[in-house]
Amino acid sequence: MIRKAVKPTVAALILLFALFCLIFGLLGGGFDDVLNKARMICFECIGLG
């Protein structure tokens, strides 16, 4: 009974936290950070860095 109630509560809390992170991240320029990184060849990823 407790588990049944806990599961959606945890999911709802994570959803709220995720939305907070996403909005806060977007407002803080997170999209541009990812874009700038992904536009360049990542030398570590390809094994040269």
Place this chain on the structure above:
Amino acid sequence: MNDKSSKENKRRRFPKPSARRYVQLIAAVLYNCNFAGFIKGKIFRGATKGVCVPGLNCYSCPGATAACPLGSLQSGLLSWRTKLPFYIIGTLLLFGLFLGRFICGFLCPFGLLQELLHKLPTPKIKKNRLTRALSRLKYLILAVFVIMIPVVKLTPGFCKYICPAGTLEGGVPLVIKNEALRGMLGGLFSWKVFLLAAVLLLCVFCYRAFCRFICPLGAIYSFFNPISFFGIKVDKSKCTGCGACVRGCKLDVKRVCDGECVQCGDCKKRCPANAISYGFKPPFGEK
């Protein structure tokens, strides 16, 4: 009669691809549809690169049109002292919460490659105590290579030392097409090519070995599997508890949709009571 039996044999040897296989193929093509990049040996620089795809797909792949969530997380953690990667954390949480490891089973190009390799007709390693123990290794890799090394050493540990997807999708095509990069090859590239070959070889004998033992993205999504909004679910009113689902599963699962389950749907076919299906899970408690 002979014609009929040969057709039957052919069908058994080359079964019709499932809907899941088509979804995997479409996802792999969509993630990497900058085909000109493969010819020119240059990576895509459009605005979509600021968006993360749900599966493991290197953003240094010449075909990649979006970013890898794991690579972005590590690069975001490099500057944690001044700025935390909230955008990536939020994206990962949303992917996990909505789909869990359904992403591994349906939307990961490296998962597709592993499944195709496993189809090669060789003796196979079945799940056992060792594979069960090894399946915990991915959590250690997540903690050490994805979080600790970027935070402490300020280098993307998983991308740099392990990621076979980066070597296969980014390293190999770029090195083949780009002479300047060929001049920079060294011990690290040799190590990564060796690791890639070892992982691919292991996948021939062991079903989804990379996903089960190494993948930190799978480890992240595994935490969300039991609470994800969409995915595979068991109708408890129909389930007889026969255990055919877990017994027949090639992964180290203890029950359907636990952390190890990639939601491939093999159990759905095996269930004699038709109790397993895909769909939105009830928002309040289990059915």
